[in-house]
Amino acid sequence: MGEITKLTLVNLVSKIKSKEISALDACSDYVNRIVKSKKLNTFVTETLEQAISSAKKIDDNNLKEGILSGAPIAVKDLFCTKNVETTASSKILKGFVPTYESTVTSKLWERGAVLLGKLNCDEFAMGSSNETSAFGNVINPYKVNDENIVPGGSSGGCSAAVAADLTVATVGTDTGGSIRQPAAFTGIVGLKPTYGRCSRWGIVAFASSLDQAGPMTKNVSDCALMLDAISGFDEKDSTSANTKKEEFLKNLNRNIKGLKIGIPKEYIVDDMPKEIQDLWDKGISWMKESGAIIKDISLPHTKYALPTYYIIAPAEASSNLARYDGVRYGFRASGKDLNEMYENTRSLGFGNEVKRRIMIGTYVLSSGYYDAYYLKAQQVRRLIKNDFDLVFKDVDAILTPTAPSSAFKIGEKKDDPISMYLNDVFTVPINLAGLPAISIPAGFDKSGLPLGLQIIGKPFDEQTVLNSAYALEEKIGFKSQVKDWWM
Helix, strand or coil: CHHHHHCCHHHHHHHHHCCCCCHHHHHHHHHHHHHCCHHHCCEEEECHHHHHHHHHHHHHCCCCCCCCCCCEEEEECCECECCECCCCCCHHHCCCCCCCCCHHHHHHHHCCCEEEEEECCCHHHCCCCCCCCCCCCCCCCCEECCEEECCCCCCHHHHHHHHCCCCCCEEEEECCCCCHHHHHHHCCEEEECCCCCCCCCCECCCCCCCCEEEEEECCHHHHHHHHHHHCCCCCCCCCCCCCCCCCCCCCCCCCCCCCEEEEEHHHCCCCCCHHHHHHHHHHHHHHHHCCCEEEEECCHHHHHHHHHHHHHHHHHHHHHHHHCCCCCCCCCCCCCCHHHHHHHHHHHHCCHHHHHHHHHHHHHHCCCCHHHHHHHHHHHHHHHHHHHHHHCCCCCEEEEECCCCCCCECCCCCCCHHHHHHHHCCCHHHHHHCCCEEEEEEEECCCCCEEEEEEEECCCCHHHHHHHHHHHHHHHCCCCCCCCCCC
16 A cells, blocks of 8 residues: 555545544555665654554544544654654754653644654754754755755755655744745745744744744645644743634635735845746746736845844854753763863764854854844844835735755755855745745756745735645646655
8 A cells, every 4th residue: 555655644634534544554654665765864763663553543442533633744853752852963962852742743643643753954953955964964855867965954854754755744843944945945845834823832942033833745735734733822832822723724725816926026136047037937927827916026125134044043043052061961071070061062062053053143142242243133134024014015925936946966065154044045034024934846947856936925824825825836736756766
């Protein structure tokens, strides 16, 4: 029954509920595929025996009520999972086994999902290629001329696992594009919800005012179902929004006639490949064919988004990562006294990219530089949000490319941090403004690598974002070109 792993989440859950497929058969097929797919390096921790046991329990006790009943799901190794090691793909958290469950993953298991394991990511979610992980880089299921390419980051393990059919769906985190960019690089769907839509409680923090959990799936319907499962108010999270519970899958429809779609002129960046511009033009045409009204808009402070992000995010990271000192949990290096133990632990425990961001963050928060950098960045962040607030008075959603290129070769940008940071040019503004945005696969470049289009929505208007993506998805008719070369 190997074809089980090709099913979408919505179809798989439906078949399990109707007993056309058993939860055990579904889980077994995914487990067998994971065992044969070690070359992709998608998993940090596997819980395969536990998954089989959980699936058997669902069948034996007829536990078919949950909206994710029997769905075999792996999650990014940034979510704390009770009694399962959680490392954030960092050496400094080696051996950390939480005694509690994150709110988002709790919701998954309460709704009937089965945990397959924890997925590889950039260390503490800091990266755009999954090359900063202490466990080595994840390999994209797509290839170019027999060369391995990155799956995007930081949720690269998530994107590769969905694209390679190693999990029916997953949950990643997005701080500056870490769900959407890898989704575009691997030809899947990735949604960053509005800040506050999904609880951050139990997620290893990178930048607290930017981080947001979100679904990564095979199609838009699956994305809506996953958002139904993981969203909602959480009193344990002070940034959680107490909004009315919505039914995103039930209200999903392709009727976007009369919807006003904004096209920002500032997203036409220097040296953008013609393939990206052509894809964007096609997206505009597809939207028109679906009855949407296209409007040119301006987001004048977009050009300041990257420098603003790379001041605010490292500043918050510097504060959040101060807790990793080797005293209470995780990795500890030896030293002749307490100070040397701290220094050695952090020096050996953190990778180069994490150290770089801690140092930048500490600098911009230091006396004499706080006003010049951090405070100024927060003021510019407000201007960026104001731009979006203004245009959303005239449009319902915004259409842009997801990333300025397709996936690149492993190692190609590792020694050029600035070039790596520029990968987030289209995604970062959305996090700074706290908006929802989705990336959907929309075509291929000349090398056969997937390219994505991004739809940005108003705060807490994920339904319009999903509906627009659903309409666009039908027009595009994207078909995965992944070949099982690694098995």
